[in-house]
Amino acid sequence: MNNDVTRIDYTGTGLSEDEVADTPWQQATLWLDEAVERSRAQADVPEPHALSVATVDSDGVPNVRTVLMRYFDERGPGFLTNTESAKGTELDGNDAIAASLTWPAMFRAVRFRGRAELLDRAEVADYFASRPWASRISAWASRQSQPVTSRAELETAYEAYAVRWPDRGNADDVPLPDFWGGYRIVCDEVEFWGGRRNRLHDRLVFTRTSDGGLDEPGAWTLSRRQP
Numbered sequence: 145m146n147n148d149v150t151r152i153d154y155t156g157t158g159l160s161e162d163e164v165a166d167t168p169w170q171q172a173t174l175w176l177d178e179a180v181e182r183s184r185a186q187a188d189v190p191e192p193h194a195l196s197v198a199t200v201d202s203d204g205v206p207n208v209r210t211v212l213m214r215y216f217d218e219r220g221p222g223f224l225t226n227t228e229s230a231k232g233t234e235l236d237g238n239d240a241i242a243a244s245l246t247w248p249a250m251f252r253a254v255r256f257r258g259r260a261e262l263l264d265r266a267e268v269a270d271y272f273a274s275r276p277w278a279s280r281i282s283a284w285a286s287r288q289s290q291p292v293t294s295r296a297e298l299e300t301a302y303e304a305y306a307v308r309w310p311d312r313g314n315a316d317d318v319p320l321p322d323f324w325g326g327y328r329i330v331c332d333e334v335e336f337w338g339g340r341r342n343r344l345h346d347r348l349v350f351t352r353t354s355d356g357g358l359d360e361p362g363a364w365t366l367s368r369r370q371p
Contacts, residue, residue: 154341161368167359167364168350168358171350175254176193176245179245182247182250194211194245198243199238199240199241211223215267218357219330222329223326224268225288226323227325235327240259243256254335255333257335259329262326267326282302284309286301305318333349335348335349349369351364353365
């Protein structure tokens with residue numbers, strides 16, 4: 145056992161009840177904007193939209209991976225994926241989902257818990273058309289989460305689709321795959337974690353009490369949890 149553990153005392157400013165915004169969407173947007181701004185100013189927040197997503201398989205075993213949050217509005221955070229991937233298959237059987245935006249350099253995290261719903265097909269099509277041509281080709285070449293014998297097999301598939309749909313600089317050069325879509329998290333809980341000294345972190349939690357979006361104050365109650 146390695147006892148040489150690096151210990152860092154978190155020097156974040158935390159988050160108090162007096163400072164927190166009126167709704168989870170307002171507070172999450174504020175923190176996300178600050179993370180994006182910091183990523184532009186210095187290199188310690190390299191991917192501010194990186195979203196860790198946890199699902200549960202048919203045996204009840206949790207599974208987690210990191211994707212990019214491509215949507216965030218009053219309806220909840222959203223991401224794109226191959227819907228036949230492990231995450232898609234798991235969400236088809238159990239729509240329970242948890243996700244986290246984590247910015248270690250800022251001593252901040254936002255946790256979302258709720259259920260997943262499929263994104264509207266028109267939203268998916270619009271986003272797919274905005275992707276670089278090579279990324280659209282990769283969506284066809286990769287049967288996400290499925291076994292592959294080698295890197296060469298994957299690259300061969302990519303080249304075959306690249307020949308089939310060459311880059312002519314148009315949004316419709318590559319068709320939208322039937323198996324490519326996305327999910328939005330309809331949140332029942334949103335937690336804001338702020339790292340503080342001596343491990344006495346702040347955890348302020350918005351919990352759903354009625355129907356409504358993330359920016360409707362009457363749909364949420366605020367509480368504090370011990371760190």
